[in-house]
Amino acid sequence: LNHTVAYLLYALFALGGAGVYLSLPQARERSTRVAGLILGAAAIIGGLMLLGARVMGPSSTNVFFYVFAGLAVFTAARVATHRKPVYSAVYFVAVVVSVAALLILEEAQFLAIALIIIYAGAILVTYAFVIMLAQQAGESVVDTRAREPFVGVLIGFVAMAAIAGRIADPNRLGPLPEADSAVTRASDSGPSMGAADAESTSAGAHVVSELGLTDEGNTVRIGRSVMGPYVVVVQLAGVLLLVALIGAMALVRRRVPPGELPEERIEIGRVGKTVPPF
Amino acid sequence: MPEPVTGHYVVLGAALFALGLVGFLTRRNLIVMFLSTEVMFQGVIVTLVAFARLHHHLEGQTFALFLLVVAAVEAALGLGLVVLLYRRKGTLDAEAWAAMNG
Numbered sequence: 001l002n003h004t005v006a007y008l009l010y011a012l013f014a015l016g017g018a019g020v021y022l023s024l025p026q027a028r029e030r031s032t033r034v035a036g037l038i039l040g041a042a043a044i045i046g047g048l049m050l051l052g053a054r055v056m057g058p059s060s061t062n063v064f065f066y067v068f069a070g071l072a073v074f075t076a077a078r079v080a081t082h083r084k085p086v087y088s089a090v091y092f093v094a095v096v097v098s099v100a101a102l103l104i105l106e107e108a109q110f111l112a113i114a115l116i117i118i119y120a121g122a123i124l125v126t127y128a129f130v131i132m133l134a135q136q137a138g139e140s141v142v143d144t145r146a147r148e149p150f151v152g153v154l155i156g157f158v159a160m161a162a163i164a165g166r167i168a169d170p171n172r173l174g175p176l177p178e179a180d181s182a183v184t185r186a187s188d189s190g191p192s193m194g195a196a197d198a199e200s201t202s203a204g205a206h207v208v209s210e211l212g213l214t215d216e217g218n219t220v221r222i223g224r225s226v227m228g229p230y231v232v233v234v235q236l237a238g239v240l241l242l243v244a245l246i247g248a249m250a251l252v253r254r255r256v257p258p259g260e261l262p263e264e265r266i267e268i269g270r271v272g273k274t275v276p277p278f
Numbered sequence: 279m280p281e282p283v284t285g286h287y288v289v290l291g292a293a294l295f296a297l298g299l300v301g302f303l304t305r306r307n308l309i310v311m312f313l314s315t316e317v318m319f320q321g322v323i324v325t326l327v328a329f330a331r332l333h334h335h336l337e338g339q340t341f342a343l344f345l346l347v348v349a350a351v352e353a354a355l356g357l358g359l360v361v362l363l364y365r366r367k368g369t370l371d372a373e374a375w376a377a378m379n380g
Contacts, residue, residue, distance in 0.1 A: 020297070020300055024304055025305075044293050047289070047293075048286060048289055048290060048293075051285060051286060051289055065286060069286070069290050072290065072294060072320075073290070073293055073294070073297070076293075076294050076297040076298065076317050076320070077297050079297075079298075079301060079310075079313055079314065079317055080297050080298065080300050080301025080304070080305065080310075080314055080317070081301070085307055085309045085310050085313075088309075088310050088313050089309075089313060092313050092316060092317065095294075095317055095320055096320065099294075099320045099323065099324060102287070102290070102324060103323070103324070103327055106287065106324075106327045106328060106331050107331060108327045108330070108331075108339050108342075110339075111323070111327060111339050111342055111343060114343065114346060115323070115346070118346050118349075118350060119316070119346075119349075122350065123316065123349065123350060123353045126353055126354065126357055127309065127312075127313065127353070127357065130309060130357045130360055130361060131309055133361060133364075134309070134360065134361060134364040134370055140369075140371075141371075142306045142307045142369065142370055142371040143305075143306075143307050143310075145306065146304040146305065146306070147303075147304055147305070147306050147372075147373065148303065148304060149304045151303070152299075152300050152303030152304035153300050153304070155299065155300075155303060156296040156297065156299040156300035156303070157296060157300070159292070159295070159296050159299065160289075160292050160293055160295075160296035163288065163289065163292040164289045164292065167285045167288060167289060218339075221336055222336060222339060222340065222343065225336045225337070225339075225340045226340055226343065230340055230344075233344060237344055237347040240347065240348070240351055241347065241350070241351060244350075244351040244354050244355050245354070247355055247358075248354045248355055248358040251355070251358040251359060251362055252358045252361050252362055
């Protein structure tokens with residue numbers, strides 16, 4: 001039975017790969033690309049549902065997971081396959097929002113909000129600026145022809161099928177211990193917990209189950225973890241950001257040799273009167 | 279309502295990572311290639327948080343938080359490079375820099 005499930009899973013991911021391959025920008029009809037996209041996303045979600053129904057036990061029937069997982073997979077495929085970079089960026093916002101919803105399902109509320117603020121806020125604005133700065137006139141061949149589409153799709157989907165097959169095959173890995181959140185958090189760690197858990201329970205303040213701080217929010221616990229054991233990493237992150245800031249400025253500034261300053265300097269008070277502003 | 283188990287999130291993270299990988303390998307536009315790496319980051323974040331919940335401690339979430347810092351740095355420097363390359367050759371085509379293959 002397990003082998004059947006694994007092969008069915010591989011077949012579904014092969015279908016997904018074929019769909020994504022069809023939907024990549026190439027010289028094809030629009031209907032073919034749309035059909036390929038729908039096929040790809042549906043096959044991947046079908047694989048997830050198959051894992052849920054047959055391998056992981058019938059307990060996993062959370063509707064929201066499948067809704068947001070489907071949205072995330074569909075929009076991620078759209079980011080990778082859309083012909084216009086602006087639309088890719090907009091679909092990436094949808095990926096971020098779906099992933100944030102999934103993180104809330106995974107009880108990582110702080111991270112979900114941080115993801116939306118940082119990704120959908122800051123990083124996407126940077127992308128939008130660069131897309132506007134480096135806009136090419138019309139649809140160029142850069143966006144309408146994929147590079148080595150077959151090999152790329154093959155690599156990506158073989159990786160995906162390998163991970164899924166590894167999880168689906170209990171002979172090789174053993175079933176993952178199930179995390180039933182509300183129950184097992186209060187109780188002690190189960191027999192399936194490894195050595196890493198036993199080590200980290202003695203480590204200190206960042207262990208949730210040992211502290212039993214269920215009345216504290218996720219944000220407070222993250223704060224204790226970040227400002228407790230990982231406070232050095234916070235400073236390292238600051239250094240990293242500073243270096244990136246200086247590096248980005250050094251990268252993109254224009255070097256003007258001394259003595260060759262542009263002559264067409266416009267005096268501030270004269271703009272709009274006799275001198276055109278541009 | 280019963281929760282989805284860790285395997286679902288791991289497979290979903292793998293799916294996002296693979297889709298980003300496909301985008302990175304097959305697209306020729308530098309900006310879309312960078313967007314695809316961000317999709318790969320999303321898959322990694324889903325996986326990290328799933329394992330954090332599996333093992334009942336917050337190290338995965340903390341790691342994902344620092345991953346956000348690295349993603350911001352990557353976006354700033356990468357997009358700076360994209361602007362620089364676009365200024366040099368007037369195109370976003372990654373193939374235009376094939377001479378760097380060596």
